[in-house]
Amino acid sequence: MAEKADALKITRRDEDYSRWYLDIVDRAKLAxxxxxxxxxxxxxxxxxxxEKMQQTLDGMFKDTGHTNAYFPVFxxxxxxxxxxxxxxxxxxxxxxxxxxxxxxxxxxxxTVDPDAELSEPLVVRPTSETIxxxxxxxxxxxxxxxxxxxNQWANICRWExxxxxxxxxxxxxxxxxxxxxxxxDEAEAEARQMLEIYKTFVEQYLxxxxxxxxxxxxxxxxxxxxxxxxxxxxQDKRAIQVGxxxxxxxxxxxxFDVKYLSAEGTQEYPFATSWGIxxxxxxxxxxxxxxxxxFVCPPRIAPLQVIGVPIYRKDAEKEQVLARFTELQEQFKxxxxxxxxxxxxxxxxxxxxxxxxxxxxxxxxxxxxxxxLANGTAVLVRRDTGEKIxxxxxxxxxxxxxxxxxxxxxxxxxxxxxxxxxxxxxxxxAEFQQQIEEKAGFYVAYFDGNSDDEEKIKEETKATGRCxxxxxxxxxxxxxxTGRQTDRRVIFARAY
Amino acid sequence: MAEKADALKITRRDEDYSRWYLDIVDRAKLAxxxxxxxxxxxxxxxxxxxEKMQQTLDGMFKDTGHTNAYFPVFxxxxxxxxxxxxxxxxxxxxxxxxxxxxxxxxxxxxTVDPDAELSEPLVVRPTSETIxxxxxxxxxxxxxxxxxxxNQWANICRWExxxxxxxxxxxxxxxxxxxxxxxxDEAEAEARQMLEIYKTFVEQYLxxxxxxxxxxxxxxxxxxxxxxxxxxxxQDKRAIQVGxxxxxxxxxxxxFDVKYLSAEGTQEYPFATSWGIxxxxxxxxxxxxxxxxxFVCPPRIAPLQVIGVPIYRKDAEKEQVLARFTELQEQFKxxxxxxxxxxxxxxxxxxxxxxxxxxxxxxxxxxxxxxxLANGTAVLVRRDTGEKIxxxxxxxxxxxxxxxxxxxxxxxxxxxxxxxxxxxxxxxxAEFQQQIEEKAGFYVAYFDGNSDDEEKIKEETKATGRCxxxxxxxxxxxxxxTGRQTDRRVIFARAY
Numbered sequence: 001m002a003e004k005a006d007a008l009k010i011t012r013r014d015e016d017y018s019r020w021y022l023d024i025v026d027r028a029k030l031a032x033x034x035x036x037x038x039x040x041x042x043x044x045x046x047x048x049x050x051e052k053m054q055q056t057l058d059g060m061f062k063d064t065g066h067t068n069a070y071f072p073v074f075x076x077x078x079x080x081x082x083x084x085x086x087x088x089x090x091x092x093x094x095x096x097x098x099x100x101x102x103x104x105x106x107x108x109x110x111t112v113d114p115d116a117e118l119s120e121p122l123v124v125r126p127t128s129e130t131i132x133x134x135x136x137x138x139x140x141x142x143x144x145x146x147x148x149x150x151n152q153w154a155n156i157c158r159w160e161x162x163x164x165x166x167x168x169x170x171x172x173x174x175x176x177x178x179x180x181x182x183x184x185d186e187a188e189a190e191a192r193q194m195l196e197i198y199k200t201f202v203e204q205y206l207x208x209x210x211x212x213x214x215x216x217x218x219x220x221x222x223x224x225x226x227x228x229x230x231x232x233x234x235q236d237k238r239a240i241q242v243g244x245x246x247x248x249x250x251x252x253x254x255x256f257d258v259k260y261l262s263a264e265g266t267q268e269y270p271f272a273t274s275w276g277i278x279x280x281x282x283x284x285x286x287x288x289x290x291x292x293x294x295f296v297c298p299p300r301i302a303p304l305q306v307i308g309v310p311i312y313r314k315d316a317e318k319e320q321v322l323a324r325f326t327e328l329q330e331q332f333k334x335x336x337x338x339x340x341x342x343x344x345x346x347x348x349x350x351x352x353x354x355x356x357x358x359x360x361x362x363x364x365x366x367x368x369x370x371x372x373l374a375n376g377t378a379v380l381v382r383r384d385t386g387e388k389i390x391x392x393x394x395x396x397x398x399x400x401x402x403x404x405x406x407x408x409x410x411x412x413x414x415x416x417x418x419x420x421x422x423x424x425x426x427x428x429x430a431e432f433q434q435q436i437e438e439k440a441g442f443y444v445a446y447f448d449g450n451s452d453d454e455e456k457i458k459e460e461t462k463a464t465g466r467c468x469x470x471x472x473x474x475x476x477x478x479x480x481x482t483g484r485q486t487d488r489r490v491i492f493a494r495a496y
Numbered sequence: 497m498a499e500k501a502d503a504l505k506i507t508r509r510d511e512d513y514s515r516w517y518l519d520i521v522d523r524a525k526l527a528x529x530x531x532x533x534x535x536x537x538x539x540x541x542x543x544x545x546x547e548k549m550q551q552t553l554d555g556m557f558k559d560t561g562h563t564n565a566y567f568p569v570f571x572x573x574x575x576x577x578x579x580x581x582x583x584x585x586x587x588x589x590x591x592x593x594x595x596x597x598x599x600x601x602x603x604x605x606x607t608v609d610p611d612a613e614l615s616e617p618l619v620v621r622p623t624s625e626t627i628x629x630x631x632x633x634x635x636x637x638x639x640x641x642x643x644x645x646x647n648q649w650a651n652i653c654r655w656e657x658x659x660x661x662x663x664x665x666x667x668x669x670x671x672x673x674x675x676x677x678x679x680x681d682e683a684e685a686e687a688r689q690m691l692e693i694y695k696t697f698v699e700q701y702l703x704x705x706x707x708x709x710x711x712x713x714x715x716x717x718x719x720x721x722x723x724x725x726x727x728x729x730x731q732d733k734r735a736i737q738v739g740x741x742x743x744x745x746x747x748x749x750x751x752f753d754v755k756y757l758s759a760e761g762t763q764e765y766p767f768a769t770s771w772g773i774x775x776x777x778x779x780x781x782x783x784x785x786x787x788x789x790x791f792v793c794p795p796r797i798a799p800l801q802v803i804g805v806p807i808y809r810k811d812a813e814k815e816q817v818l819a820r821f822t823e824l825q826e827q828f829k830x831x832x833x834x835x836x837x838x839x840x841x842x843x844x845x846x847x848x849x850x851x852x853x854x855x856x857x858x859x860x861x862x863x864x865x866x867x868x869l870a871n872g873t874a875v876l877v878r879r880d881t882g883e884k885i886x887x888x889x890x891x892x893x894x895x896x897x898x899x900x901x902x903x904x905x906x907x908x909x910x911x912x913x914x915x916x917x918x919x920x921x922x923x924x925x926a927e928f929q930q931q932i933e934e935k936a937g938f939y940v941a942y943f944d945g946n947s948d949d950e951e952k953i954k955e956e957t958k959a960t961g962r963c964x965x966x967x968x969x970x971x972x973x974x975x976x977x978t979g980r981q982t983d984r985r986v987i988f989a990r991a992y
Contacts, residue, residue: 032634034627036618039568041631044646047565069543072535072667073569073620073651074591077598081606091598095570096608097620098594100655102573102587110577112592112617121608122532124569124593124620131530135537138528144843150540155569155651159596171568347640 010359012292017236022165024286028295028360031165031282038163038170042279045360046166048303049282050173054153056205056301057175057277060197066149066177071131073155074122079130083255086129089222093159095124095170124157129223129274132178133252140180140270142261147190148180156278166283167240167496174278180270182260184249187271188226191247194275195228198243206281207298207412208232208288209419210242211442211491213467218454221274225249231466231491233419234287237440239466239493242284245275287496288415289384295361296383298411299338299404306332306400307362308342309353311369324373328366328396337397338404340366358383363407364400384411423491429457429480432492436463442493444469446477448486457481457492466491506855508788513732518661520782524791524856527661527778534659534666538775541856542662544799545778546669550649552701552797553671553773556693562645562673567627569651570618575626579751582625585718589655591620591666620653625719625770628674629748636676636766638757643686644676652774662779663736663992670774676766678756680745683767684722687743690771691724694739702777703794703908704728704784705915706738707938707987709963714950717770721745727962727987729915730783733936735962735989738780741771783992784911785880791857792879794907795834795900802828802896803858804838805849807865817864824862824892833893834900836862854879859903860896880907919987925953925976928988932957938989940965942973944982953977953988962987 010027011019025031030046042050058068074097080087101116125131132150139145153175160168177194181187195212202208210230220227224246231239250269253259259267289296299305308325312318325342332340343353350367357365365381372378378396380389384407391399422441426432432443447465449457458464468490476487506523507515521527526542538546554564570593576583597612621627628646635641649671656664673690677683691708698704706726716723720742727735746765749755755763785792795801804821808814821838828836839849846863853861863875874892876885880903887895918937922928928939943961945953954960964986972983 032631034568035630036568036570036572036627039570041568042566044563044565048563050566051564067540067544068547069540070538070546070669072530072532072537073653074532074535074667076532077606077608080598087598087600087606091600091606093597095593095618096595096598097591098608099592099617101589102576102583102592102617102619104583104587110573110583110587112573112594121595121598122591123598131532134531135528157569171570173566 010292010294013235020292021283021286024290024295025165025283030286030295033165036170038160040165040169040171042173045303046282049285049297049301050279052301052303053205053281054175057197057201058151058153060201061151061175061177064149064193064197066151066179069150069152070154071128071135071152073125075125075128075131077121077123079134080123082130083223083251085251086223086255090126090158091123093161094126095157095159097122097124125154126156126158127274127276128152128154128176128178129248129252129272130256133256133258133272136180136253136270137256137258140258140260143182143263146180146182146260146270147186149177149190150179151175151177164283164496166286167280169279172279174276177273177275179273180253180258181273182262182268182270184271187249187273188247191226191228191245191273191275194273195230195243195245198245198275198277199230202230202232202242202281203412205298205300206285206288207300207408207415208242208284209412209416211467211469211471213469213491215244215467216454216465216490218451219465221246221248223248223251225251229467231493232284232288232415233422233442233493234284234496235418236287237422237442237493239442239491239495240280240284240287241466241495242281243275243277246273248272248274289411290361293355294359296411297361297363299363299408302361302363303339304341304362305338305404306340306364306366307357308340308366308368309350309357310342310344311350311367317370320370320373321368324368332397335397337401354381364403366396366400382407384414426480427478432480433461436461436492436494440494442466442491444472444489444491445480446486446488447481447490447492448479448484448488449481453481461492461494463492463494466493466495506788506790509731516788517779517782520786520791521661521779526782526791529661532666534656536661536665536667538669541799542778545781545793545797546775548797548799549701549777550671553693553697554649556697557647557671557673560645560689560693562647562675564648565646566648566650567624567631569621571621571624571627573617573619575630576619578626579719579747581747582719582751586622586654587619589657590622591653591655593618593620621650622652622654623770623772624648624650624672624674625744625748625768626752629752629754629768632676632749632766633752633754636754636756639678639759642676642678642756642766643682645673645686646675647671647673660779660992662775662782664776668775670772673769673771675769676749676754677769678758678764678766680767683745683769684743687722687724687741687769687771690769691726691739691741694741694771694773695726698726698728698738698777699908701794701796702781702784703796703904703911704738704780705908705912707963707965707967709965709987711740711963712943712950712961712986714947715961717742717744719744719747721747725963727989728780728784728911729918729938729989730780730992731914732783733918733938733989735938735987735991736776736780736783737962737991738777739771739773742769744768744770785907786857789851790855792907793857793859795859795904798857798859799835800837800858801834801900802836802860802862803853804836804862804864805846805853806838806840807846807863807868813866816866816869820864820869828893831893833897850877860899862892862896878903880910922976923974928976929957932959932988932990936990938962938987940968940985940987941976942982942984943977943986943988944975944980944984945977949977957988957990959988959990962989962991
């Protein structure tokens with residue numbers, strides 16, 4: 001048991017935040033390194049969270065008229081060449097398939113068969129605009145074919161130099177929406193609608209408050225007219241981009257020569273959007289909510305919401321306690337009020353189980369022993385605050401429902417307060433440089449600089465323009481970098 | 497309109513069965529060629545079927561205690577070398593990633609960057625036993641860690657020489673279960689249980705009757721002790737393997753040195769299974785149920801079950817008819833009895849719409865015009881038989897439910913009768929050779945030949961041993977190839 005307890009130990013956040021993050025991923029069994037450069041294995045505990053994210057988002061996409069499809073994972077190199085900005089954004093670090101066969105050499109080694117070289121190398125998709133717009137050329141002829149509202153759930157590969165499970169990996173899972181519209185206004189409305197859907201999902205299900213806004217020139221998607229983003233703050237006061245939505249204008253319809261016959265009989269280029277959200281959300285959950293005791297999962301996205309831990313010493317007690325847990329299990333299953341499991345493992349002490357389920361982030365724990373049963377009570381323990389609540393047996397179901405809702409709201413509020421406390425307004429660049437060095441955080445400043453200015457700020461402070469937040473635009477002021485008058489405010493922060 | 501009608505024309509089955517198949521895939525918009533060798537695009541109409549398959553099967557897997565996880569798409573070449581049979585089965589035709597960067601040459605071309613060669617090439621997964629068992633080495637230490645019951649939904653790549661949409665493609669989608677057990681009996685029971693789940697799903701949802709059985713030595717999975725399979729018959733009387741389940745014994749635990757400490761304190765190798773079913777099922781649906789008018793989709797797997805086609809000439813009629821359709825749409829949505837849509841396209845005639853939805857395989861069509869409304873009736877048209885049924889407006893919902901059930905059962909029965917009619921029992925090899933040449937079909941024969949014999953039979957007749965069917969074993973007889981006495985009967989057929 002001592003060994004096991006050691007294996008569960010987590011580095012404290014104030015000791016080493018990066019190490020703490022990796023410990024949570026590992027000890028809560030969310031993911032593990034695969035031994036293949038930058039690729040993670042998403043373990044059942046982590047994947048169950050992704051499944052809940054998928055189900056919820058997929059429902060929201062379908063409610064807004066989108067359907068799913070599937071496009072090949074391989075994209076010929078020539079497709080990338082069609083859009084210059086796009087190729088420079090994605091061709092640099094990607095997995096390239098060059099051969100289609102292995103061979104067994106005479107010495108018994110397995111190597112690539114040099115006789116099986118492809119005539120054109122294939123890139124493992126880093127994003128699918130090019131292959132999808134290549135197909136849309138056949139799908140779009142008339143205004144009657146528009147809009148096309150498609151989404152794809154897929155694996156994606158970007159050969160990142162520095163990786164970190166969930167936050168930045170060579171392979172990750174995501175969804176990518178790709179739509180085509182007759183007018184620029186429709187495309188803009190779609191891009192904004194999808195950002196709004198992401199914001200609603202992330203705030204209401206993940207309990208993560210975000211800043212929604214537009215990306216600056218330097219940070220937008222290669223080939224986009226506008227990129228919209230939602231950004232949140234980690235506990236070490238850095239930024240994480242949670243989801244993005246792009247108004248791609250006619251960049252891809254022109255690159256792939258897609259035209260449609262309008263109702264008026266003219267040939268027109270359709271307008272595009274794309275939007276995506278990834279397994280990075282699981283890493284964001286950790287960085288926003290979790291603590292030194294382990295993972296903290298908001299109830300609405302938790303695959304398991306309540307864990308029951310029976311407490312007994314003698315066999316007679318065990319039988320009585322387990323019988324009551326079984327009754328409750330049947331009751332909760334029938335009413336579908338929340339998901340519930342009982343930890344019946346015989347070889348572990350209640351104390352070990354408490355730690356184990358706290359580490360795994362289960363929102364609420366139900367403890368019952370013979371004394372509780374005699375008193376007609378039970379104990380509920382909140383994962384977020386550690387608070388113990390004595391509840392009458394008769395009130396269990398309603399109390400659990402209330403507490404789960406309360407945990408959901410509390411997590412959101414706590415994160416929001418933290419975000420507000422670490423959101424600073426600065427007027428001068430010197431002030432910004434000093435403060436971000438001293439206490440990190442998000443910095444709102446009037447800014448009208450160009451890409452070069454952004455690059456210099458990044459070099460000097462390691463901070464980037466995270467977004468032009470919709471909600472924080474107000475009047476005009478002097479740009480903190482160029483000194484020119486502007487009405488544009490930008491959030492700067494160091495980011496993951 | 498004439499042009500459109502031409503574009504929808506389908507080759508007759510008796511004219512060219514292969515062309516007919518491709519026409520259905522194309523005209524029903526299930527999938528299309530991507531332009532990338534052997535890779536298809538699964539269009540929304542096709543993908544919606546896959547989603548229903550996924551949801552149903554995923555529920556069945558979870559009900560039997562399985563959970564989902566996700567392992568990397570890239571497998572180092574060295575992993576394959578660990579299991580000799582497995583490498584010879586899969587390394588021959590696979591996509592190999594050798595580089596991680598493209599470069600822009602001085603002449604403006606984009607090519608593979610020779611400086612970005614990987615130290616070890618990566619194979620795009622053709623199946624995941626090796627990478628999963630490499631992870632299980634860390635997951636399995638004690639008998640308490642067993643069983644592991646995992647499943648993964650993923651894309652798979654096999655560099656096939658001849659491809660055909662859904663049936664054989666370079667990239668396809670599937671699920672792969674990978675389990676680990678303490679005993680050989682448990683693994684065997686798991687492999688059999690999963691085959692039974694596949695059979696239930698395919699028969700009850702896809703209305704496809706199958707023969708379940710064990711694969712012969714020649715046809716089993718590379719590295720398996722036993723491979724179990726379900727096989728069905730196409731309309732051109734060939735075999736399609738619909739799903740397989742493998743008892744892998746200790747092949748992979750030994751190859752990856754995975755051991756566990758038993759309750760008795762000894763070190764043991766765990767026993768493995770794997771099982772998979774793929775997007776090939778969509779091709780099988782076509783080959784079993786569809787006809788010269790297009791795709792036929794069994795109601796229980798059809799994303800859209802009933803299509804409404806309003807019939808009107810004047811604007812006043814249109815308003816009245818559409819109002820009734822809207823009422824029905826709300827009624828059916830509220831009762832969730834079945835999925836229903838109304839074709840309100842204004843630029844197309846009812847006749848065109850009838851053909852269009854028949855082509856797309858929607859099980860039932862609801863036609864209503866002003867005369868029907870005046871009479872308090874409506875017309876239902878079955879996709880499977882073309883039968884028109886006059887129904888009272890008041891009975892619509894219950895009649896539709898009954899008819900959908902009846903279509904489901906009829907499709908199964910029709911396929912089953914066809915299968916029985918084309919299942920032949922043969923005693924001599926000469927008889928078999930003559931008959932399979934004359935009329936194709938499935939041939940049951942006593943057979944105790946070895947792998948070499950199977951190879952010879954394949955060369956001589958293009959037929960392979962499809963399975964040793966559970967339900968057709970009976971007594972003993974003389975092997976139709978070796979002449980030796982045996983109690984094993986095998987189904988031989990030409991296969992897709």
